[in-house]
Amino acid sequence: MAASVSELLREIAELEEPLEELRSLKTVVYSLPLTALRDLAVGLRFGVLFALLDNNDDREQIDTSVAILDRLLQALDPVYLAENFKVELQKGLQHSDDNVKILAMSQIGRIVENANAMPLILGSPELLKEMIRSIGGKKISVAKEAIKSLSKVSQSKAGLDALFMTSMLQDLKDVMAINDVVRYRIYELVVEISSVSPVSLDYCANSGLISQLLAELIGDDVLIRATAIEMVTGLAQSQHGRQYLAQQGTIDRISNMIIGAESDPFSGFYLPNLVKFFGNLAMVDSPQQVCERYPAFIEKVFEMIEGQEPTMIGVGLDTIGILGSCVEGKQVLHKTGSKFQEVLRRLGSISCNASTDLRVRCLDTIASLLSLSNDQQTEDLLGMTESWFHTLHSHPMETFCNMNSQPFPEIHISSLKIFTAIASQPWGQRLMISTPGFVEYIVDRSAEPDKSSKDAKFELVKTLVDSKTTAEIFGNQYYLQLRAYLREGPYFVKAVATVAVDGE
Template sequence: MAAAIERLLCEISESEEPIDELRSLRTAVAATPLSGLRESLSAEKLGVVFSLLNTNDRQQVEVCVEILGRVLQVLDPAHLAQNCKSELQSGLNHPDDSVKVLALTQIGRVVGHSEGITEVLNSPEILRDVIRCVGAERIGIAKEAISALSKLSNTKAGLDALFRSDLLKELKDVMSISDVIRYRVYELVVEVSSVSPVSLGYCANSSFISQLLEELTGDDVLVRATAIEMVTSLAQSQHGRQYLAQQGIMDKISNMIVAADSDPFSSFYLPGLVKFFGNLAVTDSPQQVCERYPAFLNMVFAMAMNPDPTQTPVALDTIGLLGGTVEGKQVLHKTGEQFRSVLKRMSLLATDEATELRVRSLEAIAQLLTLPVEQQTDDLLLLTESWFSSLSSKPMEMIRDMSTQPFPELHCSALRIFTAIACQKWGQRLMMSTPGFAEWVVDRSVGKGKEAKDCKFELVGALLSTSSIREIFGAPNYLKLKTYLEEGPYYVRAVSSVTTEGAD
């Protein structure tokens, strides 16, 4: 196959209309294992294919991109940087978007390589063109450019090039094109800042972070909402959270929540504020965050009780996030009757609303009730049992009814609630005392589709994960569960057929 590729490359270089030869080369390249391509091809041999990108023939460009996309991925990044620098730069300025994406993808490989990055840093004009691609109309091009610049910033030399040279002005010029492009640059800055305290320092010293933080209180509510998303991403790293705390951003966002009641446009950005503290609580400490910023939890509860369906989803997700941890469960429990009311509201949402809200409510309830064996204490078991009992006068029947719904997402979300209580003794006793439940668990005719079968299998696994199941369910049911687990989620029992002579 290597000889065939060599021959085709020669034919292409000699042909005035090489489209047929290019198609043959595409077929040959696709049929050759990557190891074979690595041994038989070099950047120099690909010059003829690169040169054929300089055409208005869309079909020819498409075939060349397919060939190069497969071949270039096997070449050593340093070798590529040394021998295809001009071709890659030409690709960045090509009128066809697919060529730009190809060039950016390969530059991303190069800057992620210790030797390749040196070659690129010695060619600032390439980096200038990559930065300009962040301002491209097509989001796919911008994403590849952001990815390449982010990889570049993983080294001190890359950080110096981007934030302490003329390229910084280029980045700021691109940023001024439009609101959309400005937020692409923020996306890059947040990505770079998340790597380490050092990289955050570079971004802060270049004024990008302070500019982003100013947008939190800007006049445009849509811009404000996007800024909150970016700041939430910045808070994913510990050093990012420390920086934001030092800048007083947590207090600022808490004050924005307090002031939201008097802002008629707060519904645009309020979900983002709540998400910010929800993520903060999970990464740091639910108790500390909720005690220091009480406006956050009060707003979550208010949004959960609000009849406006646009506010409810983020409230449900946040309650699920908080309640998924032991500390979060305790925080919610301390609010007493306030959370009980929210829980009843969640139960109503799970039974009477649109499918999406029902699913989100069920998923949040499942997180609230989840209590792994190693975290179980008498107090926490009493807590989850009381929460389950608060859902309805007959919670087992309620969840069971939902698990028979024809909608797969509802069916699976209901099963996840059963899975959550399946490793808790009180849950197993409830299941066993519910008529027909033990038989239903091992009935493979209930629930169609892969996801439903996987959910049922997880439920069986959760039941068998505890030492109490044999005593509570009894030996016959225990053996049926074990058999179900051993057979796997997709087991189908063979049905024998009897043929009668003479029958049609």
């Protein structure tokens, strides 16, 4: 096999139109495992393949050459790659073809992940400068690969020094000046770097780029403001990032923006991102602390759900679902008392009367609110979820059963999620057993028309079998049927014997 690779490369070097041989070579190199290619790749005539990328308008020939190089270069040790192919990688970064640029950047990304190879790249600043320039290109795929590789560069102090303590910082700022879109690509890189550690955050903060991002929150352009909030949400994913935002007064500022949105006719452009910011903050920090310190957040979420704007309703539903996915979040919602009771009744209405998309999101939110794991089932929490269930509709079990029988796959699957949410809770099991035909439906495999429905039904069965109270509440007969269902798997089909008839 090694001989065939070398032979094909020799043939390719001698041909003016080597496309057929390139296809054969691609087949060969992808049929070999990387372990087999490692010894083979060292010493191969890579120059033949790199030469095919120059002054070539043949789309397929370039793509095939890139695919072969990607496979062969992956087999090389990063140190060997850095020592022998820096010139080719730099030419690749300057190539007019996006796939060639992405190939070069992905290989540089491999090099900088290796502690021994990294200095070889940092010693060639033009490579890094070329990647920074690539962030300003037209193709988002190229920019994303550049951001990814430069993020890897910043994983070490030497890499941080190269990006932020040299003329490359000015290169970053020059690229930012190209347009709004490119500026936010640089912000994306900065947020990604900042999230790694407090040290990396300090580098980014001292560069002035984070201050520039935070200043965008109060700009006149509402669309830019919305994008800035999205970026700041990424910064808040790390504990040191949240501490920095709190110290800068940014979290208080975003809370005040929610309050001020009442009087801003253009707030619809950025308000969803404000709410998402606090929703994410609550989940990575503490729902109770966030909701108590920033009451405008939860009030605005309730207001969105009670309103009539579909986009706002959707964001409100998703946020309540995120908050209610943990016990602390459930308790925070429950403490709002009658306000949340009104929200629950509104959820019941949306689940029946809105567009299909909103109905599905609403049902998923309800499932999230009602879910309790086996070890969370205290008397208080069980009483709370049961009361929530009965607040949704005057006859909730009947209502969700009717949804389950409707010919809309998304609604059907989402209603099954609600049954699964209450299936581990004794009050939910008692409702199921007392609903005529419901348990028979659960064990009836023919009721589910497609794979997604079968999977959703199987989750319901599994939840019931895993519950300690199912056998007692359902009775031994049904419990044994459920265990058999679980054992046989979601797609089991019972064999039907055929009987031969005389004369046929």
